[in-house]
Amino acid sequence: MERERPDTPFVLLDRDKLEANIAAMAAFSRAAGVALRPHVKAHKTSEIALKQLAAGAVGVTVTTLKEAEVMYGGGVKNIFLACQLADSGKIRRLFSLGEKAEVSVALDSNEGALLLAGAAKERKRRLSVLLEVNTGLDRCGVLPGKETLELAREVMKMPGLRLKGIFTHAGQVYGASSPAEVSAIGRQEGELMVKTAEILRQAGIPVEVVSVGSTPTACVAGMVKGVTEIRPGNYVFYDAIQVGLGVVPAQRCALSVVATVISKPVPGRIVIDAGSKSLALDRGAHGTTVVEGYGIIKKYPHLTLARLSEEHGIIQSAPEGGREPEIGEQLEIIPNHACVVVNLADHLVVARDGEIVERWQVKARGH
Ligand SMILES: Cc1ncc(COP(=O)(O)O)c(C=O)c1O
Known part of the structure; x- marks a missing residue:
């Protein structure tokens, strides 16, 4: 028990509210029949990730190698790096993590795929990748449908890579001006992804994971039939936004x-x-x-x-x-x-x- 109050300013976390938020999202994912892979960039703290896993999360999402390494050090064994890697130092760190944990990584270009496939070949390893699809945030990602199919076809030719699925983050929802708009963006996020997965499957490309989510859209996109995974992050805390x-x-x-x-x-x-x-x-x-x-x-x-x-x-x-x-x-x-x-x-x-x-x-x- 630590009772000493630190000097201000400090960051105070209400454990009951944290645990209630974690439990509520886990309950949603169970009821909707989708896997929960929370984004730990929100808390960057192993203690919270372990609570999320204990509540039923299948693994975590990270953006940085440091997040991935800290999570592994804290006992997390299943990690999705939702960010493109384009330099050899980070790729080396990813592969070294992959020797101990189940890792997968984001991809949205042929150039990126060749880099990862080359590194996999050198190490005689196979790396799981998810293609990032741009459903409106206009950050990384290929467009839904034909553009995703074209990249998937290229990745399928690379023996060092295993195409596990597709993912998106509809972060444009943070510009929504009403709860109705939040819901509409969430529905569109899910539907575009399910349609894209179908296009790939019709072309003979297996798609195991259809992953969506932000905190505002997770419980809407997660209800779209065919979505398999949600990745909210901020929900452990919530905030004024x-x-x-x-x-x-x-x-x-x-x-x-x-x-x-x-x-x-x-x-x-x-x-x-x-x-x-x-x-x-x-x-x-x-x-x-x-x-x-x-x-x-x-x-x-x-x-x-x-x-x-x-x-x-x-x-x-x-x-x-x-x-x-x-x-x-x-x-x-x-x-x-x-x-x-x-x-x-x-x-x-x-x-x-x-x-x-x-x-x-x-x-x-x-x-
Ligand atoms: C790829 C990706 N997935 C999931 C999330 C989690 O979204 P949120 O911050 O709304 O919880 C983010 C947040 O930036 C993200 O970039």
Whole structure:
């Protein structure tokens, strides 16, 4: 039991809410009959990944080699690297991980496929790959349908590669302006992928995995018949962006940044000791702006955290007055984007019933 309260700012994690969020997504995946492979970029912490696996996740998704290596070190044996690799150092690290764990990796070009196939041949190994399909985020990925089929045909000619399936991330959902739009994007994500998988199968190419998902779309895309796997990440915490999109109410958010009021220099201005180096400047995800201010101040939701310097946050009190915090008071702030906040912290301070019980190291932060 660790009871000492750290100096502010620090990242506080409500263990009951975390476990409830993990259990709810696991229950959805079981009911929908789809595998759950959570994206651990959200927490970068082995303790949380192990809870996700214990709740029924089949493995994890990562974006970086460091995340993959930390997860393996923490006991995770099944890892999908959802990012293209184009340099020999990272490819070497992937293969060395593949000697100990079941790994698969993203692919979206013939050039990338040749690089991986060459490395596999050198090592006399076979690497599992999933083709990334662009269902609207316009980041990586080939287009659904014909373009995916063309790449799949090339990959099938490369003996070092085993084509396991296709995946997508409909991150454009973070620009949605209503819950109805969130649902429409999720449905389209699932349907485009199932159709693409069918086109490949009709051409004689086996597709075992049809993987979709973001936190807002997982429970919609995951219901489309033919989808086999969902990969939400942020859902373990949720945050002010998810609340703004209407995905969950603020009460479901498990993570907050704790800050102290350090100054009230003039009426209407309340200054805290947390700025962009703990709360981050995100106002949306993938380049969108969907929320006002820089977080939800839990006890004072009517106040706006309007500006951030690096180590200061400036709260505007409401023009119509109302309750406001005093100098020395600690505030819990639900950050806009929890995944980025976690990457800025060394530890998550874990609490149960308001009492600090543990500290988990964010081992895969940085890099
Ligand atoms: C490829 C991929 N899959 C899954 C996710 C998880 O999505 P979310 O952050 O909405 O939980 C992400 C997030 O960026 C991603 O890039």
